[in-house]
Amino acid sequence: DAEITQSPRHKITETGRQVTLACHQTWNHNNMFWYRQDLGHGLRLIHYSYGVHDTNKGEVSDGYSVSRSNTEDLPLTLESAASSQTSVYFCASSESGTGNTIYFGEGSWLTVV
């Protein structure tokens, strides 16, 4: 079955370190997204991509970057981790065009100490 997987599922890192969260989908979806979930804020969009070599900033992109070198993967990098980036991160993907369902991974819990 097609799926979307995230790794690591849990990570503790120190302030200032670079961290990369991996996201891999086997649906061959063009669109991929990264969200963070925080209490009181719901799911907020960090970055998104509509295809290989395409990346776009979401509403909370500061301190994060993504790259899309192939269809399947959209890694999220925290350039210099900050305590404010302690959160649950969800990767998601969907087919192109409007009216399509977005599918989520299981989440990556990141703690910055």
Added chain:
Amino acid sequence: DQQVKQNSPSLSVQEGRISILNCDYTNSMFDYFLWYKKYPAEGPTFLISISSIKDKNEDGRFTVFLNKSAKHLSLHIVPSQPGDSAVYFCAATSFVSGTYKYIFGTGTRLKVLA
């Protein structure tokens, strides 16, 4: 500016009764709306959706209503079951300038009491 709002952070309902979860949006360009269910320590899972050309969509116990003039949608769960206890997110998308994004609300925690 919150484009998609869920003003009720939590809701408790007796088993067997109806659960009504509400969502308001501000962007009239949104053309597709979705509801997701999220259990603790899991990713959100798709529940039901509705296109802006419709005002109702049903799937088993779940019905979504869309009132475009009021920029309001609601999710009805009938009858509610304890397994429905979860956080529910509404989401909206729009196809603007050849791109689109999914914007989510802040979620409503539903608790179904046995």
